[in-house]
Amino acid sequence: MKEVEIPKATARRLPIYHRYLRFLHEAGKRRISSTELSEAVKVDSATIRRDFSYFGALGKRGYGYDVEYLLEFFGRTLNQDRLKNVALVGVGNLGQALLNYNFSQSNNVRISAGFDVSEGVVGRIVSGVPVYALDDMVEQLKVQQIELVILTVPQDKAQDIADMLVEANVKGILNFTPIRLSVPKEVRVQNVDLTNELQTLIYFLDNNR
The missing domain is CATH 3.40.50.720 (NAD(P)-binding Rossmann-like Domain)
Structure with a gap:
């Protein structure tokens, strides 16, 4: 599969998404829509969907995004498991x-x-x-x-x-x-x-x- 180059602006937003997803997970939140995430991180929902699309199908239409899955996915992407x-x-x-x-x-x-x-x-x-x-x-x-x-x-x-x-x-x-x-x-x-x-x-x- 051809490797997709992630725009710098998208890369800058990934830690913001990851940090808020961790707050959600610790609060027991199981899923979230791009609209809800948009209101929390002050990034418009279309931009969030476009950012996420660079990494493949991370959510489901009508369901939104699984908080735990996104947290783990962006944790790996940001090398959060490596000090x-x-x-x-x-x-x-x-x-x-x-x-x-x-x-x-x-x-x-x-x-x-x-x-x-x-x-x-x-x-x-x-x-x-x-x-x-x-x-x-x-x-x-x-x-x-x-x-x-x-x-x-x-x-x-x-x-x-x-x-x-x-x-x-x-x-x-x-x-x-x-x-x-x-x-x-x-x-x-x-x-x-x-x-x-x-x-x-x-x-x-x-x-x-």
Whole structure:
């Protein structure tokens, strides 16, 4: 069977569906329609049906979707049965907030190592996570076989550290800096620019009045 390429927009919505399906399952819900799911996740029902259609016949006309089946299916699709260790580079205010974040909503993500230059955190356990010196980062990432990194460093250091991450064979970077990183094409970068998102929100508020 020919493999179908899943659009990026659809892939971004899968964790949202999975998280809400888990809530439904824990509440004892057995089945749900695309309309009900639409109201809960704020995605229109036509989009939900189209997203699901990429994976074959997941529901039945007149019945809807089996909650337990969808939960298990998207769990396998998102590799929820396989733990992903993630490193945090930059254990400042934002970094420590992320360490304190409750990742229990995701069964397969755990921050297992932190890296920084500050003597105040290096060599300590912060929110249950050991923090190593930045000088040891490349070696530790290779030894611990960590391929995913959250980057929360000053913007003037971001590219240099990204180069080190490439050297350490990192395959994915969640970039919280405003700098657009230059990395090889096999390294995936997801940018999270909080200032840009806030300014965009302000723009829409000001122009919708």
